[in-house]
Amino acid sequence: xxxxxxxxxxxxxxxxxxxxxxxxxxxxxxxxxxxxxxxxxxxxxxxxxxxxxxxxxxxxxxxxxxxxxxxxxxxxxxxxxxxxxxxxxxxxxxxxxxxxxxxxxxxxxxxxxxxxxxxxxxxxxxxxxxxxxxxxxxxxxxxxxxxxxxxxxxxxxxxxxxxxxxxxxxxxxxxxxxxxxxxxxxxxxxxxxxxxxxxxxxxxxxxxxxxxxxxxxxxxxxxxxxxxxxxxxxxxxxxxxxxxxxxxxxxxxxxxxxxxxxxxxxxxxxxxxxxxxxxxxxxxxxxxxxxxxxxxxxxxxxxxxxxxxxxxxxxxxxxxx
Numbered sequence: 001x002x003x004x005x006x007x008x009x010x011x012x013x014x015x016x017x018x019x020x021x022x023x024x025x026x027x028x029x030x031x032x033x034x035x036x037x038x039x040x041x042x043x044x045x046x047x048x049x050x051x052x053x054x055x056x057x058x059x060x061x062x063x064x065x066x067x068x069x070x071x072x073x074x075x076x077x078x079x080x081x082x083x084x085x086x087x088x089x090x091x092x093x094x095x096x097x098x099x100x101x102x103x104x105x106x107x108x109x110x111x112x113x114x115x116x117x118x119x120x121x122x123x124x125x126x127x128x129x130x131x132x133x134x135x136x137x138x139x140x141x142x143x144x145x146x147x148x149x150x151x152x153x154x155x156x157x158x159x160x161x162x163x164x165x166x167x168x169x170x171x172x173x174x175x176x177x178x179x180x181x182x183x184x185x186x187x188x189x190x191x192x193x194x195x196x197x198x199x200x201x202x203x204x205x206x207x208x209x210x211x212x213x214x215x216x217x218x219x220x221x222x223x224x225x226x227x228x229x230x231x232x233x234x235x236x237x238x239x240x241x242x243x244x245x246x247x248x249x250x251x252x253x254x255x256x257x258x259x260x261x262x263x264x265x266x267x268x269x270x271x272x273x274x275x276x277x278x279x280x281x282x283x284x285x286x287x288x289x290x291x292x293x294x295x296x297x298x299x300x301x302x303x304x305x306x307x308x309x310x311x312x313x314x315x316x317x318x319x320x321x
Contacts, residue, residue: 031058031061032062034054034055034058035055035058035059038052038054038058039055049078049079049082052071052074053071053085053088055071056068056071056072056075056088060088060091060092065095065096068088068092069088069089069092069093072086072089072092073085073089076089081112083109083112083113084125086105086108086109086112087105087109087125087129090103090105090129091132093105094132094135099137099139102132103132103136103137106128106129106132106133107129107133109125109128109129110126110129110130110133113125113126113129114126126156127153127156127160128153130149130150130152131150131160131166133149134146134149134150134153134163134167135166137149138166138169138170141173143169143170143174144170144174146166147174150166151167154167159190161187161191164186164190165183165184165196165197167183168180168186168197172200180204181201181204184201184204188201193220193224195220195221195225195228195231196221198218198221198224198231199217199218199221199228199230199231199234201217202214202216202217202218202231203234206234211238212260212262212265212268213264214234215235215264215265215268215269216264216268218231218234218235219231222235223271235268238265238268238269239269241266241267241270241273242266244266244269244276245262245266245273245275245276247259247262248263248276248279249279252279252283256283256286256287257287259279259283260280260283260287263276263279263283264280267280267296271299272303274300274307277299277300277303278300278307278309278310280296281293281297281300281310282313284296285313285316285317290317290318290320293313294314297310297311297314297317298314301314
C-alpha cells in the first residue's frame with residue numbers, strides 16, 4: 001500500500017486536498033498483522049531500533065499517526081539524527097496538515113544530508129525532503145519558496161511527475177505562464193495520463209484556440225478521472241460528436257487540416273466512434289504524419305479488431321507505402 005501527501009491543487013478542477021498513491025515515503029504490507037508482530041518483538045527487545053522503525057511505518061500505513069510519531073520519537077532518543085525517523089515524523093505532521101511542523105522536520109533532514117555523498121546520506125532522502133518542504137510551503141501559500149525546493153527535488157529525480165506538476169502549479173500562482181505551460185508539458189512527458197495535468201493543459205489549449213488539442217487532453221483527463229465532472233463539462237461545451245463528424249466529412253475534400261481538427265474533436269467527444277477515428281487516421285495519413293495515423297488506426301482496431309480497412313491502413317503507414 002502506498003501512502004502520500006498530494007499537493008493542494010488550485011483552480012476549479014482540483015480545489016481541495018486529496019491523497020494520492022503516486023509518491024511513496026513509507027510502505028508496508030498488511031498493517032494490522034505487522035503492528036501486532038512488531039509490538040510483540042519489541043516486548044522482548046525494546047532497544048531494537050530497526051523493529052521500532054518498522055512498527056512506526058506500519059502504524060503510519062494503518063492511519064495511526066500519533067502512535068507512529070511516538071515510535072519515531074523513541075528512535076530519535078537513541079539517535080537524534082536518524083534521517084528515516086525525522087522524515088517519518090515530518091510526513092505524519094503533514095498528513096495532519098501541520099505544514100510548519102512538518103517542514104521543520106524535513107529541514108533537519110536537509111541539514112543532515114545536503115551536500116553529502118549519496119552513499120552517506122541517501123539521495124532519495126534528500127529529494128523527498130526537498131519535495132515535502134516544497135509542498136508545505138505551497139500549503140502556506142509561499143509559492144516562490146516552494147518553487148525553489150521543488151526545483152531542487154526535480155534536479156535529483158528528473159522523472160518525478162508529481163514534483164513537476166507541483167512546480168507547474170507554483171508557476172501558475174506566480175503568474176509565470178511560460179513556466180506553467182512548460183512544466184505541464186514536462187509532467188505529461190513522464191505521466192501522459194495524469195488527469196490534473198491533462199485538464200490544466202487542455203484548458204490552456206482552449207485559451208489558445210486549439211480546440212482539437214484541448215479536446216484530446218480533456219478526454220484523457222475524463223478517462224483517467226471519471227469521477228470528476230469538470231473535464232466532462234468542458235467537453236460538453238464543444239458540442240456533439242455527430243455534429244463535429246458531419247462537419248469533418250463536409251470539409252474533408254476541400255480542407256484536410258480543418259477537417260482533421262473537427263474529426264479529432266469528434267473522436268474526443270466519443271472515443272468509441274470508429275467512424276471518427278477512421279477519419280482521423282485517414283486525414284493524418286493524407287497530411288503525411290504516419291505516427292499519428294498509426295495511433296488512430298490502432299485505436300480503431302482496439303474497438304473493432306476485425307476492421308480490414310484499419311488493418312490495411314496501419315500496415316501501410318508502418319511500411320511507409
